Amino acid sequence: DGGITQSPKYLFRKEGQNVTLSCEQNLNHDAMYWYRQDPGQGLRLIYYSQIVNDFQKGDIAEGYSVSREKKESFPLTVTSAQKNPTAFYLCASHRGANTGELFFGEGSRLTVL
Amino acid sequence: DAKTTQPNSMESNEEEPVHLPCNHSTISGTDYIHWYRQLPSQGPEYVIHGLTSNVNNRMASLAIAEDRKSSTLILHRATLRDAAVYYCIPLEYNTDKLIFGTGTRLQVFP
Numbered sequence: 001d002g003g004i005t006q007s008p009k010y011l012f013r014k015e016g017q018n019v020t021l022s023c024e025q026n027l028n029h030d031a032m033y034w035y036r037q038d039p040g041q042g043l044r045l046i047y048y049s050q051i052v053n054d055f056q057k058g059d060i061a062e063g064y065s066v067s068r069e070k071k072e073s074f075p076l077t078v079t080s081a082q083k084n085p086t087a088f089y090l091c092a093s094h095r096g097a098n099t100g101e102l103f104f105g106e107g108s109r110l111t112v113l
Numbered sequence: 114d115a116k117t118t119q120p121n122s123m124e125s126n127e128e129e130p131v132h133l134p135c136n137h138s139t140i141s142g143t144d145y146i147h148w149y150r151q152l153p154s155q156g157p158e159y160v161i162h163g164l165t166s167n168v169n170n171r172m173a174s175l176a177i178a179e180d181r182k183s184s185t186l187i188l189h190r191a192t193l194r195d196a197a198v199y200y201c202i203p204l205e206y207n208t209d210k211l212i213f214g215t216g217t218r219l220q221v222f223p
Contacts, residue, residue, distance in 0.1 A: 030209075031209040041215075042198070042200070042213050042214060042215045042216055043200075044213070045210070048210060048211070050209050056208070058210075090156050092211075094209075101147070101159035101162065102147065102149065102157075102211060103159075104157055106156060107156050
């Protein structure tokens with residue numbers, strides 16, 4: 001079955017460490033997204049990518065980095081520069097060019113100790 | 114970026130219709146209007162989307178104003194499972210940028 005896989009589901013890290021969250025899709029979607037959600041809040045866009053080897057900053061990109069070397073993969077690195085990294089991170093994708101719905105992964109919950 | 118305005122919260126009784134409004138007065142002519150909902154402790158799920166015409170699917174109906182400055186998501190018969198936060202989002206045509214606003218928290222009472 002096609003879908004989006006995020007890993008790990010739960011992650012604990014010490015302050016000052018970089019962590020990388022994985023996002024893989026087998027939907028052949030062009031566009032991919034990373035969102036952050038804090039408790040009781042809405043989703044905020046971190047980065048998004050329309051095509052391979054290209055990505056754009058969202059509203060809260062500071063302290064994060066991404067890469068898009070393959071169509072199916074869009075990993076997010078939470079760097080030590082991110083002041084409040086503890087959050088729920090959601091990856092999503094869609095076909096692009098204003099077509100169709102956005103598909104979401106199940107999310108990764110990062111806790112920085 | 115197109116901005117959206119939604120009420121913070123709404124309430125409904127089970128089996129009653131619910132009309133969830135969204136104002137998107139800065140939307141451009143080629144931006145689709147998407148609606149998603151997020152149930153507690155889950156990721157968002159797609160509800161419906163449209164451009165100019167009203168749209169129907171098994172989950173809901175979407176009524177888009179003629180000037181496209183607003184839209185209304187219609188749940189024809191609310192159930193307890195429909196209690197969620199509903200987000201109205203314009204999808205920017207050229208950039209594929211999708212910005213979630215604060216959404217409307219829908220409570221459904223038995």
